[in-house]
Amino acid sequence: MPDGPAWGVAVTPGYEAEAAGDAPAETYAAEDAPVQKMRYLRVANITKEKVKVYVQYRAQDNGKWTWFPADPANSQETYTYEIAPGQALDVDDPTQQLPVAANRVRIWAESTNQNWEEFKDKDLWLVEKDTDGRRQYQSPEPQVFVMTLR
Numbered sequence: 001m002p003d004g005p006a007w008g009v010a011v012t013p014g015y016e017a018e019a020a021g022d023a024p025a026e027t028y029a030a031e032d033a034p035v036q037k038m039r040y041l042r043v044a045n046i047t048k049e050k051v052k053v054y055v056q057y058r059a060q061d062n063g064k065w066t067w068f069p070a071d072p073a074n075s076q077e078t079y080t081y082e083i084a085p086g087q088a089l090d091v092d093d094p095t096q097q098l099p100v101a102a103n104r105v106r107i108w109a110e111s112t113n114q115n116w117e118e119f120k121d122k123d124l125w126l127v128e129k130d131t132d133g134r135r136q137y138q139s140p141e142p143q144v145f146v147m148t149l150r
Helices: 015-020
Strands: 007-012 039-045 051-061 064-068 079-083 088-090 104-110 115-125 144-149
Touching: 007 115, 039 051, 039 079, 039 104, 079 088
Parallel strands: 039 144
Antiparallel strands: 007 144, 039 088, 051 064, 051 079, 051 104, 104 115
């Protein structure tokens, strides 16, 4: 285990597939699956301390890419969440009470003894580039990007 705070990252199937315990009921050949440009965000806390997490995210709003709650280039405003030790949180937008689906985020966290600040001032892309250089992927539904605090 590394010294000091660390992030772990994974991508899982979407919420509906997780609830069913396997792949979604509707199946597609890989090349026929819908194109997705965002992923849901889940933050897991595997430390022994309560963690406070700060999030700014970029998503589509009426077809236009927009930062929420505000553009980090112009504002330090964030959505803030607390996660108990050993718990995970599906990040939601508190103004809409909907899960956050984004293509990139600014995210940082703190506990009594640790800080995670690697993505405080730089973007963490939730969607990697495909072979054509576009940030998208094919999947029956948006996948879940899991950020684990260690």
